[in-house]
Amino acid sequence: MHLASLVEMVESGFDERALLGTHEHPVTGAQLGQLVRAGASTIQGKYTSLVYAGENHPLLPVALLSAAWAGIPFVPVNYRLEDHHLMSLIDRQPGALVLADQHTAARLGDVKEPVLVFDEWLHSFPAEAPAIDPPFDDDEIAVVLYTSGTTSEPKAALLRHRHLMAYLLGSVEFGGANDDEAVLVSVPPYHVAGVANMLSNLFSGRRLVYLRAFDAKVWLNTVRTEGVTHAMVVPTMLARIVEALDGAEADVQTLKSLSYGGSKVSERVLTTALRAFPATGFVNAYGLTETASTIAVLGPDDHRAAISSDDPAIQRRLSSAGQVLPSIEVEIRDDMEQPLPAGETGMIYLRGEQIAGEYSSGSVLDSDGWFCTRDRGSVDADGYLFIEGRADDTIIRGGENIAPAEIETVILAHPDVIEACVVGLPDDVWGQRIVAAVVLRPGRTEDAEALRDFVRAELRGSKTPDTIVFRDSLPHTDTGKMLRRVVLTDLSSPTVS
Amino acid sequence: MSMTVKAGSRLFGATSTTEMIVVRAPAGEIELTIGGHPALLDASGRDGSTDVAEGHGGGAAMGKRYVDEAGSIELLCTKAGDGLPALAGELLALKDAKPLPASD
Incomplete structure (x- = not known):
């Protein structure tokens, strides 16, 4: 219609x-x-x-x-x-x-x-x-x-x-x-x-x-x-x-x-x-x-x-996005594009009459009509969809896939922290290393080591940021999405090591 | 009386206030009635000189969907009225729909 x-x-x-x-x-x-x-x-x-x-x-x-x-x-x-x-x-x-x-x-x-x-x-x-x-x-x-x-x-x-x-x-x-x-x-x-x-x-x-x-x-x-x-x-x-x-x-x-x-x-x-x-x-x-x-x-x-x-x-x-609409099909797929069982994390694919999946440069739907969202997530046994974040933001450190959102959630739980953005920077040894940009509440002391210890107590060492830097604010779109590529550019400057 | 319709076609009851829009329809000629009289493609053909036929009244409600058993046709009621829709003499059935919470 x-x-x-x-x-x-x-x-x-x-x-x-x-x-x-x-x-x-x-x-x-x-x-x-x-x-x-x-x-x-x-x-x-x-x-x-x-x-x-x-x-x-x-x-x-x-x-x-x-x-x-x-x-x-x-x-x-x-x-x-x-x-x-x-x-x-x-x-x-x-x-x-x-x-x-x-x-x-x-x-x-x-x-x-x-x-x-x-x-x-x-x-x-x-x-x-x-x-x-x-x-x-x-x-x-x-x-x-x-x-x-x-x-x-x-x-x-x-x-x-x-x-x-x-x-x-x-x-x-x-x-x-x-x-x-x-x-x-x-x-x-x-x-x-x-x-x-x-x-x-x-x-x-x-x-x-x-x-x-x-x-x-x-x-x-x-x-x-x-x-x-x-x-x-x-x-x-x-x-x-x-x-x-x-x-x-x-x-x-x-x-x-x-x-x-x-x-x-x-x-x-x-x-x-x-x-x-x-x-x-x-x-x-x-x-x-x-x-x-x-x-x-x-x-x-x-x-x-x-x-x-x-x-x-x-x-x-x-913390889930709920259940998919009855008119939509969802599949979670692994890196080989094979469907994964309930509870496992992979790339979110969608199919349905409302899924456009098209840009001015052409359609990106596959031959069966599936759209790769480039969001990673999982679906539990009752059909609840959990979004982990953009696949393009995924950090690969020493062969391990790390979702920035997981680390950000832990950092944000620290009482001194208002905002956090975790990105991967090129690293000769690890492929990528984890860098966190953090905004503190006014008047709190910048203590990167203490914050790293706080994260390490929750997550494995491999998911603890290698570097934490402090910023007065972080860039967002005006509808509230973190502008990760701007943070990445900022953190890629030679002064951050 | 046969007619052809497609998704987006509007249908008017000849003898009642019922108005429908076609969501899905089979290709080719079909016999579609509202209130037991041929459905009109244009509101100007309404004359009100006859009544809703027996067994074809009882009220179509706004927002409700009506489908045949085979699922070949689906109509959506945009204005309530006494006359009910029927395909080849068979009344269409009310389609079950579970309302979703308003998300936007």
Whole structure:
């Protein structure tokens, strides 16, 4: 199916239901449909794609769905990038119309393609839009997303209509939300979670309330004033919300469900959050850009069971990504690409209708349709998926495969430590040696030897960092992923020995 | 009356408010009814001059999926109505679905 069908479904099922906007200024399904048809009429046949370079906007879905109705790809780009990076991404979309927020538009003077401020585009819609027939070819590209490039340069991931609709049809109930439900979107538009958030909540019939950009206090306040029932955050946002609460309960009567995903959450942040939101169900979602968002979910019941259980195997599930969706197949494979039994760690492979596994350079699915995530992990006997981290980050020291996450978890358990990043550096003897970059709490003493002893008490000597260096901060993407390649470059400089 | 449909085709009940979208359909001509009357591909053909046929009412609910025994066709109800869908005279069955927690 095609995203244009989603527009028709929304018009049919939610014609009078508020799907966008605030309590004060709602936009119904019927109004959204009119906006999309009008928006499509301004771009159809004129442009080859619709680029969006800006913050969230209450009417952001009009941009994506207008592009779908007009039969061209929607390409949200990271407006927070430096000017030359941002413009080089836009240059990869010749023939595009570029929509931007006011502030970003002012930075795009050198872009060859036409640039319009999003609000001005909305105001330019004709009152009587000429009817156009959407192409409805679900093999066309719906959305292009640039991967964040934590381990390599950003790649253009392609999501076709059939992938996104397979995700919706396979895991979301159409009209499953009550008409008083609202979801607060604070992930940025250029993140796959932003795209999935938008589509799955429109499909559910849940009103989308947008934060222009994330701020913990504004987030908490908006949950209260807009009667928000659902929200999705990345772990960095969860950490900031917990910080802003400073030990107090969140006082968010309406919030039924809080989902988090996008990178690994620290156990300390999660348990603090569970205490701060005692009446809220927590959901952990795992997915990649290339898998059209979520493929595994740890639901509220799993969270509660893990916290109240005495069984270590069930407790451990709090750090899992949950079970894969019924529409997805998962395999854990060894280095020879042979499937491994339950409990063993290897490379995570996925297959299913929503798995796109395609870049502008071509498809990376194998001949049987399997996608290699390049994430390492395991699946337990009950089907719970545990993610260990990117295979490309794996350190091979003296022939032994070492997951940085395992060492980072131990370092982070030290009371003086706020952040840690473990990488492998070339070593003549060992192949790679382990180096940890650590950020301490303010006022703590830098004692690399004491910290190494602390790690050695938990892990074998071969997993103890050969070198520990201290930094004031570590680099992240703005959705909270550690920029390991930047840390690696920093640590590779000759001053670190 | 025979018709051809494909994934994404919209269907309207002639005598009820029921609206459906085709999720999956067999290729070729099929006989599809809603409320016992031929399903319409366009809402403008509704006239309300007849009633839902006996045994073809009882209510289709929004969000529910309807399938035949062979699994050759799947319809999703986008607007509730009295009329139920049927393929070649056989009522489609309600598809069981376990709702998943909202993850985004």
